Amino acid sequence: xxxxxxxxxxxxxxxxxxxxxxxxxxxxxxxxxxxxxxxxxxxxxxxxxxxxxxxxxxxxxxxxxxxxxxxxxxxxxxxxxxxxxxxxxxxxxxxxxxxxxxxxxxxxxxxxxxxxxxxxxxxxxxxxxxxxxxxxxxxxxxxxxxxxxxxxxxxxxxxxxxxxxxxxxxxxxxxxxxxxxxxxxxxxxxxxxxx
Numbered sequence: 001x002x003x004x005x006x007x008x009x010x011x012x013x014x015x016x017x018x019x020x021x022x023x024x025x026x027x028x029x030x031x032x033x034x035x036x037x038x039x040x041x042x043x044x045x046x047x048x049x050x051x052x053x054x055x056x057x058x059x060x061x062x063x064x065x066x067x068x069x070x071x072x073x074x075x076x077x078x079x080x081x082x083x084x085x086x087x088x089x090x091x092x093x094x095x096x097x098x099x100x101x102x103x104x105x106x107x108x109x110x111x112x113x114x115x116x117x118x119x120x121x122x123x124x125x126x127x128x129x130x131x132x133x134x135x136x137x138x139x140x141x142x143x144x145x146x147x148x149x150x151x152x153x154x155x156x157x158x159x160x161x162x163x164x165x166x167x168x169x170x171x172x173x174x175x176x177x178x179x180x181x182x183x184x185x186x187x188x189x190x191x192x193x194x195x
Contacts, residue, residue, distance in 0.1 A: 050118050057115035060108055073097070 059065055076097055080090045090096040 050114060053111040054115040054118060056108075057112045060112065073101075 076090070077094065080088045080094065080097075081092070
């Protein structure tokens with residue numbers, strides 16, 4: 001019977017709270033993350049793009065790139081000067097070559113800047129870690145300096161062998177001086193032994 005009443009109570013709460021349940025579900029729940037929204041533009045990994053730009057920037061800064069670029073430009077110019085007219089694709093002012101080099105430069109500059117920014121970020125993190133490590137080293141050094149100073153002060157108060165020897169010698173000398181001033185009296189035990 002108690003279970004029937006408990007079940008009826010739950011049914012009543014469900015039926016009575018039906019309207020409030022609808023309003024609750026339409027509210028935004030703060031304890032759960034939002035569902036991801038669909039995007040119109042494609043997504044890319046910025047780290048992967050950054051690594052790619054660093055590879056390109058590293059290649060652009062090598063002698064190999066300079067040699068290849070020089071060889072391509074020389075071949076381009078020689079081909080467009082000495083090849084038959086029907087096979088030339090860029091006549092003397094070499095406008096297409098200028099366009100290609102401008103395009104290469106317009107892409108190379110931002111990629112190099114991106115690579116430099118990434119390197120600056122890495123350097124900043126490294127410098128921050130070095131600074132923290134230096135602060136810890138300085139704190140450790142100061143602590144050890146204080147400990148050594150405390151040990152030195154403590155050793156200044158510790159009785160050393162030489163100090164104890166000098167104190168004992170002073171006491172022996174003082175006792176000898178007292179014996180010279182006040183000679184020892186004969187003991188009563190020796191008088192009784194004579195009788």
